[in-house]
Amino acid sequence: MSSKLNSNIPKGDLRDKWSQYKSEIALVNPANKRHIDIIVIGTGLAGGAAAASFGEMGYSVKAFCFQDSPRRAHSIAAQGGINAAKNYQNDGDSVYRLFYDTIKGGDYRSREANVHRLAEVSRNIIDQCVAQGVPFAREYGGYLDNRSFGGVQVKRTFYAKGQTGQQLLLGAYSALSRQINAGTVKMYHRHEMMDVVLMDDTTDAKRGKVARGVIARNLITGEIERHSAHAVVLASGGYGNVFFLSTNAMGSNVTASWKAYKKGAFMANPCYTQxxxxxxxxxxxxxxxxxxxxxxxxxxxxxxxxxxxxxxxxxxxxxxxxxxxxxxxxxxxxxxxxxxxxxxxxxxxxxxxxxxxxxxxxxxxxxxxxxxxxxxxxxxxxxxxxxxxxxxxxxxxxxxxxxxxxxxxxxxxxxxVHYTMGGTWVDYNLMTTIPGLFATGECNFSDHGANRLGASALMQGLADGYFVIPYTIGGYLSKDIRTGSIPTDTPEFDEAEKTIKERINFFLSNKGSKSVDYFHRKLGNIMWEECGMARNEKGLTQAIEDIKKIRADFWKEVLVPGKADEYNPELDKALRVADFLELGELMCRDALNRNESCGGHFREEYQTEEGEALRDDENFAYVAAWEFKGVDNKPELHKEELVYDNVEMKQRSYK
Amino acid sequence: MSWFKDTLTSSIGRKLIMAITGLGLIGFLLVHLIGNLALLAGDGGISFNEYAHSMKGSPVILIGEVVIFSGFLFHIIDGIGLVISNKKARPVSYGGGANAKTSTGSKIMGPLGIVITVFFILHLVDFFYRAKIADDLGLDANNIADLYALVVEKFQSPAYVAIYVVSMIAIGIHLNHGFQSAFQTFGLNHLKYTPIIKFIGTAYAVVVPGAFAFIPLFFYFTK
Amino acid sequence: MNFTLKIWRQKGAKDSGQFVTYPIKDISSDSSFLEMIDILNNQLVEKGEEPIAFDHDCREGICGMCSMYINGHPHGPENLITTCQLHMRSFKDGDSITIEPWRSSAFPVIKDLVVDRSAFDRIIQAGGYVSVNTGNAQDANNIPIPKTDADKAFDAATCIGCGACVAACKNASAMLFTSAKVSQLALLPQGQVEAKARVENMVAQMDKEGFGACTNTGACSAECPKGISIENIARMNREFIKAKLSSENV
Known part of the structure; x- marks a missing residue:
């Protein structure tokens, strides 16, 4: 394992790790919580649930979403359902079976400890949501109904017709609304995070540079705002829109996690696309x-x-x-x-x-x-x-x-293109390689390995938001009770604001002739053809060169109308696509590096005679975490070896 | 008592006032109609005048009148208030029209209300004022005020009959929406009963104003 | 297909707006309404003009962000869909199409076709939830709920908060939106504990935002992309009357 990567997985038996760890984790005294600020980026299942839970616990929370309301986050579009190891159908389901199915479904490329924790808390999620008034489908006797989903042989999926994501999100949104009303959460809608701000840790020099705030842009007025906090939680979703055409919402973007990547948070397995x-x-x-x-x-x-x-x-x-x-x-x-x-x-x-x-x-x-x-x-x-x-x-x-x-x-x-299993690298605490910067939900990489099973995204988003990060963040923040409020008039904030303002000014004054969509479409085409369902070395190598060219053209030829200080959706798009153009290259590099086929990553060179994915566990049973080294430089690869103590790695067979 | 004021000045409270007074007035119409049917007795107005006479002097009747007048007053004032605040809720109107599918009656309750109010005033001046306040009518065979003669006289004019009939149509449309709408406002909406309520409302809105309109037509065509 | 678009342009909340006419050519009948606007916008951008600002996100009819008032109907002429699900095959070649923002004093225009619907969020914040902290819940199957109640609660809960009801109502009333949430929670046992305070607070907030009153025209329900029934408004009225008569909130 790379010296820079420490997954911080607790010792002990897999079944007891989480409960043991939870009872040992450092706590923040209730009276201190209100003096501690947390920023949450994104209000989908993970972000909405986390912000609401933080608020209930007494922290001072600032939540951000780019949509006009937290209720519109794209979690809302999930249709089918949410898995939970409740065994209500008496068909032999258990926490272990859900854990095993998820590991196997992910083609043995996810972390055992994280997945087991996910399976454990899956049961609490259903309880929590029902208590909130989420109207899951029921049988005539009044008890909850289940259905079956791909890749499993039990009925463990809870659903609300074809609108499960909507109902779960509205549950999280209602919990969040309650905290907004209570004053513990301050909501910033139509705001986009532009950068994460790092500062030297004043209380614990060992931690070095830690996340202390964000720069956000008010999408209505164009104002660049500074927000400080003791910790920043990214819950900004996936990056499927790098393909231009995807099932993601039009506004879904990678900017928040990409800015974190450029500030030092590693990006893990970016090529795992569902x-x-x-x-x-x-x-x-x-x-x-x-x-x-x-x-x-x-x-x-x-x-x-x-x-x-x-x-x-x-x-x-x-x-x-x-x-x-x-x-x-x-x-x-x-x-x-x-x-x-x-x-x-x-x-x-x-x-x-x-x-x-x-x-x-x-x-x-x-x-x-x-x-x-x-x-x-x-x-x-x-x-x-x-x-x-x-x-x-x-x-x-x-x-x-x-x-x-x-x-x-x-x-x-x-x-x-539907979902991205890859994402910001996090440890067991969901903390990135930047101390104080956390990543949850689709935004992180942790639980689905190389392929996500149906009805597991909702489970992971809510698990992270309701039942994991509210505990793990306390361990980090317990060292911050003496920090006091964080100022925003620091050189670090100055610098971050200056950079983003320069970028905006560049776009608005560039004398180009092509719309942002023109470049986005071109990028999407390459990604779909060369880094989509089937990939090969030649195509990927070419794609990296092609993307570099499109990126160069973009900066020369892009045309963004309007002004900086008004509602300007073209400018919003330009800022997002600029990041997609860098991400696309990294995805191809990751796909090129992974000389095997696993889950959603299929390299044509590596398949069985029947055309099934051929894994190479000897050489590639690791998480590829990439460190940013400059836009035009090769990123550095760090490997987190995946150790399977509880399941045997097998050729996945559904025959 | 601020809760009471809050309740009645809330958007739902103001609709409740409309519903309560509206249903009261709907009831009053039936009572009024039963009295008016005496006009058709064919006895030269004897029973109608007796009925009209009995409506004078008793304190019970007086209280009833006060209640009905306040009903009208609240219904009209609250209605005007609602129209104004509802207009304020949409300061800029649509350039491309508003084509939502709704029953016509529901959309023109305000204008219908104006027509009905004008008719109401005319009706009061012509009959209520003459019979009860000015008290300047001639006497009939029984030596009581001959309201019947006044009715017959008024219903000779085709313009007057037309106003009457048109106003009754307006009341019919107003009632057709108002009756079921009142139940909706009270929160009484049920898969089983709402269709019945709607049927009764429509039947009432046809029969009662229809019967009211029949009387002037009858007198006009049988003069 | 070719169309003449009459689109409301308005610089900002304080400016007065006007209709501007744009001809558009060679649109595929398979393209969605918003894709047609995308095409128009790309043409405008490449001519150096400002594109039309409009709200949209998921483009599959569930996020509730899109909000165009098309030819006298919120979300256009078809039933039970949002603007993003509307396709050009619903129009005739050569049609003239008028596009406006939702119009309500509680939804001020931000720019062109974009309006500020945060009033809806504030109504939910006033009480559209069950006050249960994370981790307090009992086992989900400890509360059996009759299937008919659960289904009705679900039907009310499918509201996407788009605001078409307000846009369609001649009084710009938000009763359908508010009642959908009140109903959902009134139908479920979990919602009973706070039922009275919830309806009182949500109605008070709704009135404060400046929405009109309900005159039972049914336009909201007829135009609702999710077909939410006005039975919910009756239920809210009932809950409101019950709460006002029996709560101790004086």
């Missing part, structure tokens, strides 16, 4: 965003393409439809290749299988990039009414967008 198998295929160049259809659809929908090439070609040319293909001529390729899990294989497996069929020429729309997800069989089996009650809102959404009735015609789906 491509979600069930999204609506793209329809043309005008497209600005891709829409996800919940994975829960694979519970009852069957995925297929035509068996015969001539049928596929006829469909592509619009001469035939799905209804013209008899059952015997349909290739249910997931059921064929993976009889044990069938349509419910993990996301990475399902996505690659779809790409494989489409690359072979069996795609079923004009672009040749779509497969069918068919409910005919479910309707025959349980009736249209039952299908409607389970998936009605998803079917309605599909019909609105695709203008086809999924009760009659099979849905057309194709994989799209």
């Amino acid at each position: 491509i979600h198998p069930t999204c609506l295929p793209r329809s043309g160049d005008h497209q600005a965003k891709l829409t996800l259809m919940s994975e829960s659809l694979r519970n009852d929908g069957r995925v297929w393409v035509p068996k015969k090439k001539e049928d596929a070609i006829a469909i592509q040319q619009g001469k035939k439809t799905a209804l013209d293909i008899p059952d015997a001529d349909r290739d249910f390729y997931l059921e064929r290749r993976y009889p044990a899990f069938g349509n419910l294989v993990p996301r990475d497996v399902a996505s690659r299988a779809a790409k494989e069929r489409c690359d072979a020429g069996y795609g079923v729309n004009g672009t040749g990039e779509a497969v069918y997800l068919d409910f005919k069989y479910a309707i025959e089996r349980m009736g249209a009414k039952a299908v409607e009650s389970k998936y009605g809102n998803l079917f309605q959404m599909y019909e609105k967008i695709a203008a086809e009735d999924p009760y009659k015609m099979p849905m057309k789906i194709y994989p799209a």
Whole structure:
């Protein structure tokens, strides 16, 4: 392990680590908490839950979101559900089984201790959310209902129709609203974090430079603001928008974690990207965003393409439809290749299988990039009414967008970028390599390894926000009770503010001719082609050069209208895309470094004869944590070895 | 008692005033109609005049009148107040129109209210004032004030009949929305009962104003 | 497809705005309404003009950020969708389309089509929650809840806080929004403890923000992208009357 990386995993038996550690962690006295400030960036599941919990505990919290309200964070878009090892269905679920499924689902590239903790607290999350009034689906007896998700063989997913993320987020938002009302949390909406400010630790010189605040930009007035705190928590989500087209919200961006990276927080496994198998295929160049259809659809929908090439070609040319293909001529390729899990294989497996069929020429729309997800069989089996009650809102959404009735015609789906397992490196306490700077939720890298199982993102966001960071941050802040309030009139704040103002002025005075989107689209194209579902050395090497070129062009040619002191969404975009253009290169470097295939990272050079991912545990069972060394310099790689004491590393099989 | 004031001046409280007074006035209309049906007795006005006479002098009737007048007054004043504050809630109106799907009655309750108020004043001046305050009517065969003759005389004018009929249509539309709306304001909305309430409201809004409108038409066409 | 767009332009909260007409050509019928605005904006930027400011984020109809009033309807002419889910195939080639911001004194315009909806946040802050601290909860299955109640609570809870109800209401009333949260929590046992204070405080805040009163026109529900029923308003009225008559908040 690199000398700069210490995962701080507590000693002891895996099952007792967390409870033992929790009872030994240093505490901050209730009377002292209100003198300690915490900044939380982002108000999704992780950030909203953390800010609310900090407020309840008595800390002085400042929470920031770029949207017009904390309720709009993109956690809201999660559809399917949230996992918890409750075993309410009496089907043999347990904390260990959830832990094991998550490690295996992540293709043995996540940290045992973190994942076990996640599985442990998963049960508390459901309790907490129900107590808040989150209306989970129930059975007629009044007890909670569960459904099954990809990559597992138990029913442990709690859900609220196709709007689970929304309901959970509104729960966290209501808890946050309560603290705003109580005055413990001050909310800054339509504010974007521009930089993190580090200062020498005045009370404990051993800690060196620590995070002491942020520079934020008020998106309405354009004002650059200084905010100080004793600790900063990033909960700013993932960076899937580096691909331009993704299922992320339009505003989702990497800026907060990228600024942290440039200030010394390592970026871990940035190439681990989840491509979600069930999204609506793209329809043309005008497209600005891709829409996800919940994975829960694979519970009852069957995925297929035509068996015969001539049928596929006829469909592509619009001469035939799905209804013209008899059952015997349909290739249910997931059921064929993976009889044990069938349509419910993990996301990475399902996505690659779809790409494989489409690359072979069996795609079923004009672009040749779509497969069918068919409910005919479910309707025959349980009736249209039952299908409607389970998936009605998803079917309605599909019909609105695709203008086809999924009760009659099979849905057309194709994989799209959805989630990023990689992110800011954190230790067991969720602290980054910058003391006092924490990262939670999708923003960090810790729990999903190389592939995230369905219904685990909500679990991780809320676990981090409600049940992990409220404890672990105390251990850090217990040393800050004598620090007093942090001034903002320091050279460090001056410098950070100056840098960001210069960047803004540059954009507004640059005499370019191309809009920000023009460059973002170009970057996205390269990322999708070379660093998407399948990667290879040649493509990645070329991509790194291409991205450098786009970046150079961007700084020469970008055109940003408007002024700095007004609501200026083009300027917001320019500031975000500037960071994506640097991140894209790092992702390619990470993908190039990882000479193996694992989970969402598939290198064409490393596959089994059947086309499955081929891991190299001997050489790559580590977390690749990258240290920034300058925009035009190679970043430095630090390795955190992954040690598996409790599970045996096996070739992942869903056959 | 600040809670009481707070309740009644809140947005829901002001709607409650509209609902309570509205339902009261709806009830009053039925009582009024039953009395008016005496006009159709065909006895040259004897029973109608007796009925009108019985409405004078008793303290019970006086209290009733005060209640009804305050009902009108509160309903009108509160209604005007609501219209003003609701207008204030949208200072700039839409340039592209407002095409939300709603029943027409609900959107024009204010204008209907103005029509009804004008009619109400006219009606008071013509009948209530003459019979109860000026008390300058001639006497009928029984030596009591002959209100019937005044009614017959008024209903000879086609313009007067038209005003009456149009006003009754306005009341009908106003009631059709107002009746069920009052229950909604009280919080009485139920899968089983709301359709029944709506049916009763519509039936009432057709039958009662319809019967009121029938009387002038009857006198005009049978003169 | 070609369209003539009549779009409300307004520099800032204190400026007066006006409609500006933009012709737009060669739009695919498969493109979404916001993608069409994206295309227009890119054209404006490359001409050196200021793009049209509009709110949007998730573009899948759930975050509640998009907020355009299109041809007399919040979120456009189709039912049960948000602006971002509206596609150009819902219009005819050559149509003239009028686009305005939500109009309500409680939602001041920030710029062009962007309005400030923080009034909604303040209504929730006034009581739209169950006061349970992290870690206090009992086992989730200790509170069985009748499925019909849970389903109704869910239906009310699907509100995305977009403000279409306010935009559609002739009185710019926020009753549907407020009642959806009051209803959700009134239907669940967890919400009973604070039920009285909740409805009293939320209604008071709603009035303070300057929203109009409800005249039961039903426009809010007819235009709500999530189809939230005005039955919720009745439930809130009921809760309000009950609370006012029995609470000890004098």
